[in-house]
């Protein structure tokens with residue numbers, strides 16, 4: 490009777506022991522770190538919008554069914570309406586997709602068929618955050634890429650600017666993030682852009698009194714043609730738009746945040762004390778952001794046979810998947 494039990498334990502080992510590790514590619518792709526670092530450096534130096542673009546994409550990928558590069562799959566005759574086609578992903582930056590395909594091409598030349606797209610996304614995001622001034626954190630490796638990508642899954646996972654604080658907190662706590670994690674992660678809005686349509690109801694027809702009047706006047710100017718030119722956008726952080734720092738928290742305490750939900754963070758009694766702490770103490774913000782990003786980066790990770798190492802990041806290997 491002992492044999493079948495032992496056999497069952499043995500069979501389940503490859504799945505349960507398939508843990509993520511910092512050294513995952515040391516033997517199979519020793520240049521992994523260098524390839525990511527060099528490509529990130531070149532791309533970010535040429536296109537500064539890359540860092541915020543990829544940071545946002547990473548969050549959207551991970552929060553929707555895990556960090557599995559499902560967001561990279563392009564719709565095709567076989568796969569309709571993939572995650573990236575969801576309305577909430579419509580404004581994701583083309584440069585974020587571009588940096589991942591550059592790195593993947595370089596990986597395929599150096600060590601074909603070894604490195605997953607989801608590991609590239611996680612590692613490149615960390616390197617970019619660090620490059621623009623943010624904290625370092627460990628990225629454990631060994632994720633596999635998803636075999637499914639479905640736009641319908643996106644709405645259920647992502648917070649939106651139309652939500653109340655209760656609804657946003659619920660989105661994060663459903664994924665086991667604390668309110669503190671949530672506030673720290675939203676500090677990502679210290680870099681990047683927001684398109685006018687996301688805050689137009691705060692400036693037209695009348696100005697939301699919780700917005701700083703000078704910022705409101707500037708935004709009304711920038712966004713005046715936004716319905717015709719939908720690419721019009723403003724910096725998320727008016728003080729230091731390209732540097733990852735704690736200015737976002739100082740801003741929102743003064744009515745200098747673009748999104749209504751960011752304003753909520755600065756007034757809700759559950760979040761305001763944390764915002765005040767981060768506004769005073771950048772190290773406290775960096776420490777919590779790093780910890781929370783490590784947590785994001787292992788959300789719903791697929792290992793072993795639950796995923797695959799894609800040949801191309803925008804296609805499943807067997808293209809005929811649901």
Ligand code: HEM
Pocket residue numbers: 538540541542543544545548580581582648649650657674675677678680681682683684685687725748750
């Ligand atoms: C709390 C809930 C959140 C809401 C409602 C929210 C919403 C938004 C919206 C509407 C934009 C503007 C997009 C555009 O117009 O192109 C944006 C930008 C951005 N978000 Fe969030 N976000 C949230 C949390 C987060 C988190 C947790 C992260 C990352 C850890 C993040 C990272 C970013 C970045 C980096 C940008 C700038 C993107 C770029 O410049 O391409 N956001 N967010």
